[in-house]
Amino acid sequence: MPLADRFLDIRRDPDSDELLARGGDSEAHSILQRAGFIAVVRLHETYHRVPTGLTQDDESRLATDAVARLRAIGYHVDCDTDFDTDARPASCLPLGSSVAHLAERIREATTTHEAADALTELTAAHDGILAALDEVLTATADFHDGLG
Numbered sequence: 001m002p003l004a005d006r007f008l009d010i011r012r013d014p015d016s017d018e019l020l021a022r023g024g025d026s027e028a029h030s031i032l033q034r035a036g037f038i039a040v041v042r043l044h045e046t047y048h049r050v051p052t053g054l055t056q057d058d059e060s061r062l063a064t065d066a067v068a069r070l071r072a073i074g075y076h077v078d079c080d081t082d083f084d085t086d087a088r089p090a091s092c093l094p095l096g097s098s099v100a101h102l103a104e105r106i107r108e109a110t111t112t113h114e115a116a117d118a119l120t121e122l123t124a125a126h127d128g129i130l131a132a133l134d135e136v137l138t139a140t141a142d143f144h145d146g147l148g
Contacts, residue, residue: 008070010063010079019059021048021066028075030094035066099129 005025012019021032029046033039037048050059063083070077072088105118122129 006074007076008078010067010077010083012080019050019063021063024070024075027073028070031069031073032066034094035069036062037066102129 005023005028008021008023008028010019010021021037024032029039029048032048036051038051040047040049050062054062060082063079064085064087067077067079067083068085068087068089069091071085072091102118102121106115109115109118120128125131
């Protein structure tokens with residue numbers, strides 16, 4: 001990964017007063033999304049902004065959280081002083097990384113038993129990934145049905 005991708009700016013745009021995050025790589029974009037920023041994809045640029053309708057205090061909390069999360073895993077973040085923080089929250093691997101790790105285990109397997117062990121994480125009836133995905137899809141369908 002290029003070193004330049006480890007740098008981000010989180011600032012209020014002086015012209016529009018929008019709170020914007022610029023720079024970073026796909027991991028930084030994922031962290032910004034999880035912190036509450038919305039991606040804006042242009043032909044030659046992708047950046048993030050806070051959702052519309054937030055109070056300035058809520059925007060500041062969102063930006064401060066993003067700065068802390070990004071710095072906790074080694075990004076250099078230049079930001080407005082309102083968002084500067086020394087907080088470094090502990091971070092867990094996202095679920096997608098855990099699932100991707102299963103693919104790596106299967107690629108590295110040298111025996112059928114090793115491959116089957118990895119696949120069991122997917123198919124375990126009580127707490128496997130497919131069972132959990134079934135719960136997510138059912139909850140989403142229930143939510144949709146409740147919309148009227």
